[in-house]
Amino acid sequence: MSRYVSSKWKKTLALLKDNQLRTIIPTTVRFNEKNLDTMLKKHAMLYVKPEIGSFGHGVIRIEKHRKHFQYQSKEKIYKFKTFPLMYAALKKTIGKRSYLIQTGIELLKHQKHAFDLRVMVQINPNQQWEATGIIGRVAAPNKIVTNYHSGGTPKPLEPLLSPYLSKADLRKKTVELNQIGIRTGKAMQRKFAGVCELGVDIGLDGERKPWIFEVNTSPDRYIFKKHPNKAIFRKIMSYAKAYEARMKRKKK
Known part of the structure; x- marks a missing residue:
């Protein structure tokens, strides 16, 4: 199995060490009253997670x-007239769990619903990082997250981006997304030895700029079963079986 890293904060810090990735990571800080107040003075929308x-x-x-x-x-x-009233209610909702604050990005939309992209990257049989699949996730009505397990709808990249990009620019954007995924894999591996697969969640803003929202070290491979190109899912599973077998041999 690929090494699992649970802390979003530690994963963010690992990516921030890469000069290129740092430019496409929304500002992320730990959740507390002072940080929330400061962030809201700079940004009209935030996500806390x-x-x-x-x-x-x-x-x-x-x-x-x-x-x-x-x-x-x-x-x-929930609506509030003042920041202190909102923070008090928010603190009750969150409880004692550790949270992060992240700058909100206005995402591109598909039929009026926001979407982001899951880029799958894996260690291939040649021991190199390879981008093995991209699939879109369209948020369900009235939902603020795109996750498949929270009602998001998986969609291929082309119908999501074709209203925004020409065919040539779509090809370039696909290459760019794959390169971001591979660079993310290398950055994570430098900090967390044993990471073999990642699901990199990337959103595009109105300028088509990509932003890395999150990196999953135990990504759901089965969302790619929904992709019309069945070869993508087969490759993802074959790579996963290969490094899982390799790890079993190492343990013996």
Whole structure:
């Protein structure tokens, strides 16, 4: 099995050591009242998420409007006249769990619903990082996360990006996304020996700039079963079986 790293904070710190990746990671800080206040003075939208967790569970979106503050947890929106009132309610929602604050990015949309991209990267049989698949995830109505396990719909890259990019630019963007995935794999491996596969969650903003939201060291391979190109899922599974067999031999 690939090494599992649970802390989103530790993974973020590992990526920030790479000069190129640092430019496409939204500002991320630990959750506390001072950091939240400071971030809201700079950004109209933020996401707060558990340091440890998966499937988009516990993610909250915070917005600053002209006359009120609000946050959305699951499908419910809570509004407050002042920052202290919002923070007090937010603290109750979060409880004692360790959370992070991340700058919100306005994502591209597919049929009015935000989407992001899961880039799968794996160690191949030649012991090199390889991007083995990209699949889009379209958020369900009224949801703030795109995760498949939270109701997101898997979609191939082409129908999601073709309204925004020409065929030539789509090819270039695919190459760029794959390169980001591979660079992420190398950055993670430098810090966490034994990592063999990653699901890199990337969103594109209105300028088509990619942003890395999260890196999963135990990604769901089966979402790629939904991809129309069945060879992608077969390759992902064959690579996974190869490094799992290799690790078993090492343990003997």
